[in-house]
Amino acid sequence: MNVLDLDVARRKYDIRIDSSMLYECALGIGAFTWEQVHDKLDIGQAEIRRMNEQMSAELRQEVQLAGSHHTWRSLLFLLHRCPQLQDEPQHAHLGIFTNWIHELQDDIIAKASPYLGDAQAELLHRALAGSMAEQEKLLQIHADNPVVYLHLQFLFSTSPDRLLGHIERLMTGWYQEMLRNGEEVMQILERAAQETKKLALERSTEDVIRQITRGGELEPEPGVSVLWLIPQLAYRPFTIRNHLPGSAVFYYPVDEDHLTDTRQQKVFASIAAQHKAVGDIHRVQLLKLLSMSPKPLADLAEGIGASKPSTHHHLLLLRTAGLVSVRSGVYELNIDAVASLSDGLYRLLNLDPS
Incomplete structure (x- = not known):
């Protein structure tokens, strides 16, 4: 007998909601180096020009590398993999992060590498271990995606020491030079995260995603059981998506209610x-x-x-x-x-x- 079961339960997800100035830094570098979206960002092109003029020569060199090889993505993957980050107050995040990446030593390249899906996990592991054949194979697979291609190309050719120095200078420099009104930004991000946590207790997962992404729909993905939600200002009005093993990450734009006082x-x-x-x-x-x-x-x-x-x-x-x-x-x-x-x-x- 053929049976069509209409009583299908909705897929259940674990929701994780975090906020950090360090995510804001990584996304800010990504937005700054993606010139094609500058005219669409809420920050405005005048502010982007001001940031460019204010930037020190040392930071500019690191930002140019981040733009040409998309190493700002490594910042995001490292932040997600930093185990102590979300257990401490935001003021301590930069110190925790820099100490942790120094502890990684030779493992930093693997921790800074993108998640390419379970099907390519072993291939990436062998490529990062130095297999030229596997490196070439991965680059061929992602040849039509310049962001992933150039990021992998850099990781395959760099050394742990070079990557560590670049990541530390990039994050520290952007945090110190580019985050204006840091205390205010920190409070905005924390308020947005708290509001989303409240929303997640009251509404369905689908409604939460629809509201924070401003109309986006939650599409079921194989192997995804965790939705990681992180508020951001840098890419407003866009939601940026990322993937980790078992997780879909939404860096969602802070709502206007958290930006204005009247x-x-x-x-x-x-x-x-x-x-x-x-x-x-x-x-x-x-x-x-x-x-x-x-x-x-x-x-x-x-x-x-x-x-x-x-x-x-x-x-x-x-x-x-x-x-x-x-x-x-x-x-x-x-x-x-x-x-x-x-x-x-x-x-x-x-x-x-x-």
């Missing part, structure tokens, strides 16, 4: 985000396409004559503003949010829309 500032931020989202002809074209029917990414990219990565960036801005949502890879228009777009500005300016 109701008026919150209104300003919301209205600015919505109008910024429609301030591009491609995004207006996407809204038009979605007004006709929900569509997957491939159809939308074809409809506006753009690449999938470019279309995805446009859709992410529309999702951040609440104008578009996505479920199971299909995007749809949030009609009520679009309808209220002009009303919010009218109300702010005390104008009569009639």
Whole structure:
């Protein structure tokens, strides 16, 4: 007898929520060195220029290496693998981290390497042990992904001492030179993490992911049982995803509520985000396409004559503003949010829309 069981329980996840200035540093370096997204970041291009002008020559050299070989990703993987980090107050994180990486010695390259999935774990292990054949095989596998390719290429060619020195100078330099108003940033991140912990107690996992990623859907992934949620400011309004063994990591943007102190500032931020989202002809074209029917990414990219990565960036801005949502890879228009777009500005300016 063929049986179709409709009483399927939702997949259960363990949720881990952390915050640290060190994650903010690593993500900040990643955002700073990815010039293609500078015009889309909330931080603004003027602030990025200021950071570039303020940077010391010593830090600039390390940041350039981090940008050319994506070693900021090694910072993230090391932070996730640092066992003592989340048990201590944030003020102690930098000292704990630098002491720990010195203890790693020759093992630092393995700890700083990316997670490529269980299927490639043994291949990566042999490559890091010095197998030229396995190194070449991995580089061929990831030849179409320059971020992973260049990161692996650096790890395969560097020495433990060189990597240790680079990681220490990069993290310490960015922490000391680039984090403005560090105490305020620390408090913002901690408030955001506490709010997410509260949300996780009250809502379903799917609702938590949808809210903190501003409309993203939780897609089941084989072998993933832990969702690691980390608030960040550097990449706002984007959510950055990462993977570790058994875990999916979401570096999610801090909500506007944690950035502003007055109701008026919150209104300003919301209205600015919505109008910024429609301030591009491609995004207006996407809204038009979605007004006709929900569509997957491939159809939308074809409809506006753009690449999938470019279309995805446009859709992410529309999702951040609440104008578009996505479920199971299909995007749809949030009609009520679009309808209220002009009303919010009218109300702010005390104008009569009639």
